[in-house]
Amino acid sequence: MSDELKDMVERGRFKGEIRFDEPLSGHTSLKIGGPVDIMVFPEDPLSLKNVLRAAAREHIPLFVIGAGTNVLAGDGPIEGIAVSLKAFRSIEVTQESDENTAVVFAGAGTPLGMLLGLARKNGFSGFEPLTGIPGTVGGAVYMNAGSYGTEIKDLILSVGLMHPQGEIQVLGKEQLKFSYRRSHFPEGAVILSANFALAKDDPAGVARLMDEYMAKKKAAQPLAAASAGCVFKNPEGDAAGRLIDAAGCRGMREGDIEVSPVHANYFINRGRGTCRDFLVLMGKVRARVRENSGTELETEVKIIGAMER
């Protein structure tokens, strides 16, 4: 595959960067992850298409990494191709069709914070409860990221994606069957962009609400520590953090991975934590919660290049 990629570059069929044996620890907020065989940073849709097609033809596993803020990557080596859409960073107000609504287009590699920044500046309302969620637009759409009762699906109009053979398609939100921290994209599809519908409002009011949500989040979550956000999904009608706490797991540690003393559904990397430590701690916490409350916690973080035990 590496020869094929080099050939693509020489023939002008791939524009962007290609790295071999790239440590994923540099691409995840947990700072965990061994070397992946190949990591590509395509600069345009055609380059992405050529990589997707080559990987499909040769049956090479391929996955997208956004900002890696919900990812637990294996200690490696990790087989396959990691794709970063950092270059797909664009944002545009495409429509202010009527007095009340604005439509905003964002490329998948756009930091979510940048999109919220545009909404704040223009007084476009809807995103406020999502303030403080790190990551990219592509990752937020794939995960249906949400907080304080709002999910990103509530604001999505449509999503642009590329199939493994390179065809581009735009799907309406009803076709994607979003649910709690889940989306249903066609197998192997890469999200390219999304359109959002926002309500036009007073910029000062939007900014005030965003600041309030940020302050709330800062007080309740260890935002500055190395984590991957919530490890487990909240079970229906309850909070995983509350169950983990009730089972006495707050502060539990495996190697350098610790159940956060601030929010028990966050596991923190205190320095040299590994994927193995993280998975062992997940297993221990899950067993204690099961024993204490009878609830089976479902994993929220996306595990790449490793197996849950």
Ligand SMILES: Cc1cc2nc3c(=O)[nH]c(=O)nc-3n(C[C@H](O)[C@H](O)[C@H](O)COP(=O)(O)OP(=O)(O)OC[C@H]3O[C@@H](n4cnc5c(N)ncnc54)[C@H](O)[C@@H]3O)c2cc1C
């Ligand atoms: C401190 C902290 C706080 C957080 N708070 C919240 C919160 O309040 N609410 C919440 O929902 N989440 C939260 N998260 C989790 C995380 O930030 C979100 O899930 C975020 O939307 C993930 O975006 P990302 O770009 O980092 O995606 P990644 O973590 O890189 O990827 C997540 C998944 O999406 C897939 N993916 C990413 N981009 C694409 C693409 N373009 N096409 C196809 N698949 C893609 C990846 O393959 C992976 O399976 C938090 C995380 C941290 C570290």
